[in-house]
Amino acid sequence: MHSPTGKDVRLPPLAGIQAFEAAARLGSFERASEALCITASAVGKRVVALEAQLGVSLFVRRGRGLDLSLAGKEYLEQVRSALELLSNASLHQRVVRRREPLRIVSTPTFARQILVPHLAGFTERHPDVEIELLLSIPYLEMGPPYADLQIRFGTGSFTGLISQRLTHDPVFPVCSPAYLAAHPGLRSPADIRQATLLRCPLEPWRPWLMAAGVNDSSEPEGGVRMFDLGMMLEAARAGMGVGLARDCLVRQWLDEGKLVRLFDITVPSTSDYYLCRDASQPFDEVVDLFATWLTALTRNGQTSTY
Structure with a gap:
């Protein structure tokens, strides 16, 4: 030497x-x-x-x-x-080589149905990033006071935030196979008023009812009202009635036969999932890594590969 x-x-x-x-x-x-x-x-x-x-x-x-x-x-x-x-x-x-913290605030349904099932794909590639995942409540606009990234549900216009749309799925009705078997009269969209329509203010029925040409297109009344998309979809899976769904949230349940789709009519969603960050936040390499990964994941998800 x-x-x-x-x-x-x-x-x-x-x-x-x-x-x-x-x-x-x-x-x-x-x-x-x-x-x-x-x-x-x-x-x-x-x-x-x-x-x-x-x-x-x-x-x-x-x-x-x-x-x-x-x-x-x-x-x-x-x-x-x-x-x-x-x-x-x-x-x-x-x-x-200390671990890099990354705080993410997500809606419960997105976290449960999309983020958590695929999170290992990010953590395996970036083991030095320590993710802290917290939940917010979209309808009540409640969430932790600070986050590096937020996953929000809405129209994309959020005060003080830079937003990037993650999903853009049409909406359609679903129910469990058992519920459909117990209600054989659901043969056409006009019959849907015979069913129990599960209610969630985040996914209103009126746009779909109007697109389907149902005479009474008013929002359903009575029954349990749920303020979380995931709870409403769980209720549909449990056979409580018919709920409105989007592909990114129910694709696996449809493939497994736990839910079935009713009719071929879809309507554009009035709200979507967005990845948001504080407009005043400086560039952060770890934040950018996660944003790039999640954007790629959801982009692929639009071809039903969530």
Whole structure:
């Protein structure tokens, strides 16, 4: 090995240096072997090899005990300084590689149906990012006071936020196979008023009823009113009635046969999911990494691959 100055430099093996330092500190090869978890013979061989490379005797042997030679005393001072520097450098590297926090606030349904099932795809690629996932309530506009990123449901116009649309799915009615079997009269859109229409203010019925040409296109009355899309879809899956759904939220349940789609009529959604960040927030590499990943995930999801 050559140094930058062109001199021939052969560095002693670290194992030999550690064996020498332990033997000098503890006074025998036996005690050094216990500290290093190797045999006393291995300690002795490493020290002998180190002495041969340096061309000096580091110890004066006296039975089972050891005394440092003059050269050994000088070398020990140098070795301890070098080992301390190496130790400090390792500690410094561990500090530099600290985990990067990322706080995300999401609506419950998006978190449960889309984000959490795929989150491992991000964390496996970026293990140093520590994600903190919190929930908000869209209808009540309630959420934690601060987040690096927000996933919100609405029209995309959010005060003080830069928003990017993640989903854009049409809306259609669904119910459970058991509910459909118990209501054989649901043969056409005009028959839907015979069913129990599950209500959620985030997914109003009026646009779909008008598109389907149903005479009474007013919002349904009576029954349980739910303020979360996920709860409403769970109610549909449990056989409580017919709910309005979008592909990104129910694709898996449709594929598994837990929900069935009624009729071929769809209407554009009045609200979608948006990825938002504070307009005053400076650029952050970790935030940008997650935003890029989530955007790609939901873009693929529009081809039913959530």
